[in-house]
Each structure stands twice: as C-alpha cells, then as structure tokens.
Amino acid sequence: MVCPFSDFTGTESKVVTGLAFVALTVGLFKLTTATLSFLSMIFDLYILPPVNFSQYGAKKGNWALVTGASDGIGKEYARQIAKKGFNVVLVSRTKAKLEAVAKEIEGEFDVKTIIVAFDASKDVPESYEALKEAIKGLPITILINNVGKSHSMPVSFLDTDEKEMNDIITINDFTTLRVTRVVSPLILSTIQKQNGVRGLIVNMSSFAGLFPTPMLATYTGSKFFLQGWSAALAGELKPQNIDVECVLSYLVTSAMSKVRRTSFTVPNPKQFVASTLKNIGRRGGAQERYATITPYPSHALMHWAVANTVGVFSKAANHLNYQMHKSIRIRALRKAKRIAEANAKDSDFQKTE
C-alpha cells in the first residue's frame, strides 16, 4: 500500500500530523462533552430524587402566585404547588373559573387561596395596582409566570391579525414583566426574614422559544424574549437567593394547544407539571443553557438531539418547522370550513322549522 503522505517533505508531514492531532482532539472533546451532557440529562430525568420544596419554604404558611391559573398547565401548577404545602394566589381572566379552582384546591389540600381576576391583554396600571393591593404583606416565595397566548392557528406574520399580534406580546411579555416587578419585592422581603429559605420564579416558555417557528412568528418572538430575559434575571437574582427558571415545552394537551389526546410526546398538564416541579433547578434536555429546563422526558430527548446535531437555529430545523406549521394551517382551515358549513346547515334547519 502506498502511504498518501510519502511525497511530503519533513515540514509538510509535521503540519499534517499536527492538523490530524488537532482534529482528533477537537473530535474527542466534542464526543466527551456530548456524552457527559447526555448522561447529565439522564441523571436529571431518571435518577435524581425529586427537588425538595422545603428549600422554598413549603409547609411554613408561605404563598405561591400562579398566573393563568384557571385552566390547563397553570391550574395544574396551582394544584401541585398547593399539594406541596403552599397557599396559592390564583391570577387569571375569568373570575368564575378562578372561584371554582380555588374551591377545588381548598377542598382537596390544607391551604388557603386568594383569587385576582384581570384581563392581561389590557395592559393598564389599575390591574397591577389591584394585584399589589390583594397580595400586600403576604409571605410569597414562589412566582409562576404561566399565563400565555398563542395564534389561534398558524399564520404568516404579514397576515397576522393586529389584535392577535398585540395580545400575544402584551400577555406573554408585558404582563410577565409587570407581575414580576410587583411580586419579586415580596419574595425578597419574605426570604430575608426566613433563614435558609430561597425564592423561585418560574417562567413558562415553549419549544417556540427554543426553535424559531415560522407561521407562529409573533408567538416565537414573545417566547424567545422570555428565554433571554429569564436567563439575565437569573444572573441578577442568584446572589439574592432567588432561583429563576425558564421552562421549555413541546405540546401539552390543553385549550391552547387544541390537542386532546396524550401520546409519548404530548403529556397532559398533570404529567407535564409533575415533571417540571420534580426537576426544577436542573437542566433536563436544556443541558447547554443556564437557568433553563426542558423537564418532560420525551421533550428533553428532542431538545438534546437537535441541539447536539443540526442545531436549534439551523436551516434544517427551521424548514422542518415551517413545513409542519404550514400543514397544521391547512388542516385548521379545513376544520374551520367544516364547522362553518355545519353551523349554516343548523341555522337553515331552524329557520325551516
């Protein structure tokens, strides 16, 4: 066999050997870091015991505040945090739904609740003043910024309805900022009075805040905002003993996702929140990110696999996402047409009766 380097001079062969050594070292480094991050994810998800909420002052009469608490994931956060021994401030839009959730939680767990109803799409100072008044002096240690709105169906940015665009940014971002500025000072003063107790702020993002998602451009932008803001806030509040976590998730069954059936990749809110609270403060699938967690096991594997192969910002991931949301839009339009036709038939039938 002829050696491919047999014509090289001494200097050239030293350069080639050097380059091969660098390539091997970089390859080994990448392989080692990928293996370690995979093992760390498996440890987080399957081996470590659940996070102990006594560090956040559970069962000591402390309070948690949950936004978007009347339905879906937020209602489940409120229920599971109450089960861990926190009184709960339930914040959302519809008073009657909040009253029902409050009754359910107080009936099931030995905790108190307070409800605060306001429309987060109306970004008015009175809402935040009312919230401030309702929680004045409460020993709050946990804030869960869960409220969120998405597009009613995938739509191109240029065709997005103006109100839908404004509501998404107002509810997902402005409300989160303003509620955090009302609640954080209370968390700080509470933990300063309770030796060893930490504060916790959870911000509910989405896979749309991990992968740029065509046809959900405004929603994606609003959730990317949460990721950047959360990580920055985490750096600021860590020295003051408050943990900040940005939570990433693929689909969960709920009114917002319009997905009813669970599957390997789609948990229900109860399963999703249980994974989140079990792992809070750990990385799950978000091994490459600070103050961020992808807690549900199948979502974590998806996140890890893309981040360690093509990359979350890659053209391939963007293209796949675009095709997926284009096809969801086509199906959603067909369904809307079927419903409109059925309604028209019903009203014709009523007229002839």
Ligand SMILES: NC(=O)c1ccc[n+]([C@@H]2O[C@H](COP(=O)([O-])OP(=O)(O)OC[C@H]3O[C@@H](n4cnc5c(N)ncnc54)[C@H](OP(=O)(O)O)[C@@H]3O)[C@@H](O)[C@H]2O)c1
């Ligand atoms: N479901 C998913 O597949 C999924 C995936 C990734 C991330 N997320 C994120 O998870 C969070 C919760 O989503 P979800 O699926 O649980 O939603 P959901 O079932 O539709 O519940 C939304 C909650 O937010 C409240 N809300 C909506 N608009 C409001 C407004 N204008 N003012 C005040 N409250 C308002 C609702 O109150 P009312 O009951 O009064 O309407 C309800 O309590 C969101 O931030 C979402 O972006 C969801």
